[in-house]
Amino acid sequence: MVEPRPDSVGLCFGCRWKRGATTRRGSVFFRCVRADVDPGLARYPALPVLACHGYEVAMLFVVLMHYTRPIEAVDAVRAAHVAHLERHAREGVFRAWARRSPPSGGVIVAAASDRAALDRIVATDPYITAGVASAEIVEFNPANVRLAL
Numbered sequence: 001m002v003e004p005r006p007d008s009v010g011l012c013f014g015c016r017w018k019r020g021a022t023t024r025r026g027s028v029f030f031r032c033v034r035a036d037v038d039p040g041l042a043r044y045p046a047l048p049v050l051a052c053h054g055y056e057v058a059m060l061f062v063v064l065m066h067y068t069r070p071i072e073a074v075d076a077v078r079a080a081h082v083a084h085l086e087r088h089a090r091e092g093v094f095r096a097w098a099r100r101s102p103p104s105g106g107v108i109v110a111a112a113s114d115r116a117a118l119d120r121i122v123a124t125d126p127y128i129t130a131g132v133a134s135a136e137i138v139e140f141n142p143a144n145v146r147l148a149l
């Protein structure tokens with residue numbers, strides 16, 4: 001499987017109008033939902049997109065995971081949690097993550113079109129569905145980002 005990289009996807013990777021989807025075989029597709037209302041855009045643009053009149057930067061978030069069960073219960077689903085993070089990283093949502101020290105939870109940096117979209121993704125995280133962690137989501141404006149996330 002070829003990993004999508006920001007430079008192979010172009011502007012769409014960080015655009016709030018992009019929706020990523022992963023097939024069962026692991027291929028990642030990027031759809032432009034702005035194309036639904038803008039006939040000048042393609043629903044599945046040829047990648048990489050290097051210039052686009054519709055581009056708008058995605059909102060940024062910090063997701064603070066708080067473990068609610070003993071670490072052994074958390075680690076029992078950690079591999080599934082990391083696979084979830086990796087999948088949505090390929091789709092351009094999760095940008096960085098780490099377990100907190102001491103291990104009371106995790107920290108995830110994410111980009112998404114809006115809070116509701118990220119809520120839906122976080123709700124399917126194996127930590128959440130297994131009931132071993134709760135998630136606190138903090139939204140912040142990307143205007144003050146320095147260098148690349």
Ligand code: SF4
Nearest residue numbers: 012015018032052054
């Ligand atoms: S608006 Fe442009 S940059 Fe954004 S997802 Fe659509 S094609 Fe990509």
